[in-house]
Structure formats: structure tokens, C-alpha cells
Amino acid sequence: MYKLYWSPGSAAMAPHAVLLELGVAHELQQLDPKKGETRTPEYLKLNPHARVPTLVEGEMAMYESAAIVQYLCERHPASELAPAPGTWQRPLFLQWMTYLTNTLQEELSHWWHAEAYVGADEHCHKPLVETAERNLDQMWRFIDGHLAAQGPFLLGARFSAADIYLTMLARWSRNCAKPANRFPALGRLIETVKARPAYARMLEQEGITQ
Ligand SMILES: N[C@@H](CCC(=O)N[C@@H](CS)C(=O)NCC(=O)O)C(=O)O
Incomplete structure (x- = not known):
């Protein structure tokens, strides 16, 4: 249990x-x-x-x-x-899971928790948050481009736990100037995952x- x-x-x-x-x-x-x-x-x-x-x-x-x-x-x-170890999609699954947590999640963390990176002085927050916003925009654009070309899921036709992880992170951008769900292919993936009974x-x- x-x-x-x-x-x-x-x-x-x-x-x-x-x-x-x-x-x-x-x-x-x-x-x-x-x-x-x-x-x-x-x-x-x-x-x-x-x-x-x-x-x-x-x-x-x-x-x-x-x-x-x-x-x-x-x-x-x-x-x-998730694709089983030894299958051709396994490396791609590992790649996406690591990219999502290591790169995208970290940038979202800058946006939400600037104080944890540059201290309590709010004057220092603005540049970090603005940079995070720009970087996030590029990351969502990159993922959206990938989904448009090779989707509908991160692993193409195959739904995986990486799509669940991506949908969780996408929600954290809801207060950004351009949230993840405004990108068309990404928006479709998010809606598909949110419609799953478990999600x-x-x-x-x-x-x-x-
Ligand atoms: N890298 C960790 C991040 C965990 C994390 O930052 N959790 C936050 C909520 S999203 C938390 O527990 N915050 C409470 C706190 O910092 O007091 C993971 O993905 O599990």
C-alpha cells in the first residue's frame, strides 16, 4: 500500500x-x-x-x-x-522526464519563488521573474513545436506519464503573461490529459x- x-x-x-x-x-x-x-x-x-x-x-x-x-x-x-527499458521510446521518455523536472520545473520555480534564489529584497525579484518569463515562453514554444510536428503527445502517438507531468507544470504557468495552454498543440495535450478520468x-x- x-x-x-x-x-x-x-x-x-x-x-x-x-x-x-x-x-x-x-x-x-x-x-x-x-x-x-x-x-x-x-x-x-x-x-x-x-x-x-x-x-x-x-x-x-x-x-x-x-x-x-x-x-x-x-x-x-x-x-x-512508460515505455519499457530496452524499447526505442525509453530514452525519449527519460529525456522528457528529465527535461521537464530539471529545466522547465526549475524555471517555473524561479518565477514562483524568486526569494529563494535572490533573497527577500523585492527589487531583486523583478529581473529574475522577467528572465524566467522569457525563458518559459521559449520553453513552451519549443514543446509546442515538438508536439505540433511529432505529437499529439510527447512520445508521439503514445500517451505516457511524461504528459501527466507536463500538464502539472503547465498549470503552474497560469499567472504568466502567456500561459502554456495558449500554445495550440500544448493546449490540446493539456485538455486531453485533463479529460482523463484519473487526472x-x-x-x-x-x-x-x-
Ligand atoms: N523538486 C521537488 C520540488 C518539491 C517542492 O518544491 N515542493 C513544494 C510544493 S510544489 C513544497 O513542498 N513547498 C513547501 C515549502 O517549501 O515549504 C519535486 O519535484 O518533488
């Missing part, structure tokens, strides 16, 4: 949606970071970074959303949420309407 520690709209969205896609037994434990619930001694033993998500399975506890998603796909290969259920359970 899996246990997922989460908070609404956070990086836990993708693992949460993947658990529902897989249809595996799991327990959800909601935490409120603002109330210090990610900083209790018990939770810090599971996740020393005091963040969500964390996945627990028996004695095992792991953090990092992208790693959790990849682990769950590996544990449940029959779901075909829709995740949004409902997290109380997310926009």
Missing part, C-alpha cells in the same frame, strides 16, 4: 494522478506547509527537505516528484504509462478548479 504526502496544486499532483491512473491502493496524507506540517520531526525523517511530495511504501520513503512518477511506472509496467479525479480530490 502506497502512502502519498501531498498538498493541493503542488509537485505532488503528478504522482497523485499516476497513482489514480494505475488504480493501485494508496492512502493520501495532506500536509499544510504553511502550518509547519512538513517540518515535524516525523516528516523530516521521510523528507529532510521539508517538501511535498513524499511516497512511502513499506519501509521505503522517497521524494522528488519525477523520480516517484518514474518509480511507479516501473513498479506497474502493465499500465504502459480529473486528482484535480477534484485536490480541490482544483482552474
